[in-house]
Amino acid sequence: MTVADNPRQNEVALDFPREWIEFLDPEDSDVLIRADLTWLLSGWSCIFGAGCHGINAGRAVDGCCTHGAFFTDADDVRRVRKAARRLTPETWQHFQQTFREATAEDELDGENGEPEPALRTATVDGACVFHNRPGFAGGHGCALHAQAIRDGVHPLEYKPDVCWQLPIKRDYEKLRHADGTERQVVVISEFDRRGWGEGGHDLHWWCTSAPEAHASKVAVYESYAPELTELLGAAAYGRLAELCAARRKSGLIAVHPATARNAPNGI
Known part of the structure; x- marks a missing residue:
């Protein structure tokens, strides 16, 4: 098999050794x-249409546009x-006269593990309705992404949240100290196969x-600066970028193994 x-x-x-950094949000010490x-200093980049094997x-x-995109909330729906x-x-x-025709009702597991109603982009012939196929005169790829480029704005302003965030994963945790004080923890990490849930292990290929x-x-921390800024805020991203640059200068110990295959000492 090839x-x-x-x-x-x-x-x-x-699973492999990773380096992590922790710091307080400059605008909110809580x-x-x-x-x-290890992820943010990796040499990953999207290779859609340039070697991507698809999921x-x-x-x-189709890249990772096969199953359509679930919307995160009402604001996400309104923005898209x-x-x-446009x-x-x-x-x-796959132009649709109304946005309703471009969406589909579905289900996702809720916080209690029970299925809950969810809205996603519809699919046409096995891929997202916004995915223009090769040979289309308007260009191959996400119609929303291409429109953002034409309009001179970043694609995160037009695409569903899950689409522009991938493959950055943002999670929230609670940290409780022994003295009873608490802090919210925002975790920024790699969206690997496990990020998709159980089905992620069945994907044909996953780029990270x-x-x-x-x-x-x-x-990644540089190429995804707009996305990380949107996820963390400008001040927090600025501090993150400073820490990433300092770590790269001093030498990363735990280089991402996929990056190491191309550059053993990191980028």
Whole structure:
């Protein structure tokens, strides 16, 4: 079996040594930010259309757009609906007259583990309704992403939250000290296969573990500066960037193994 048949055979293991940094949010001392330096200093970059194998076998051209995107909340829906109004049949292959036609009712596991109603983008012929296929005159890829570029704004302003955040994972935890004081912890890490839930282990391929997606000379904390700023706030991102730069200068001990396949000493 070739790599093309089974690209995940080249992926690195999910568990390996990582370096982490913790610091207080400069604008809120009650918030502790915990960030995965091994991930943020890795050489990962999106290789959609340039070597991406896709999350479903035989659907490399879809990248990770196969199943549609679940919306996080009402604000997410409103923002994408507003962006979709800017699309036309010339820029959106699966143009829909109404936003309702571009969405589908589904379910996600709630906090108690029970299924709860959820809204996602619809799928057409096995991929997200906003995904323009190769050969479409308006261009291959996300119609919302392309429209943002045309409008001179960052794609995070138009795309569903889950789409622009990937593969950054943001979690919230509670830290309780022995003296009874508490802090909220914001955790920034790699969205690996486990981030998708049980189904993530069945994906045909996933890029964060794949050496072929770790060939960038620009670290994730730099290439994803707008996304990290949106997730953390400008002040917290600024401090994170300072700490990442200092760590890179001093030498990262726990280099991401997928990056190490391309650059043994890191980027």
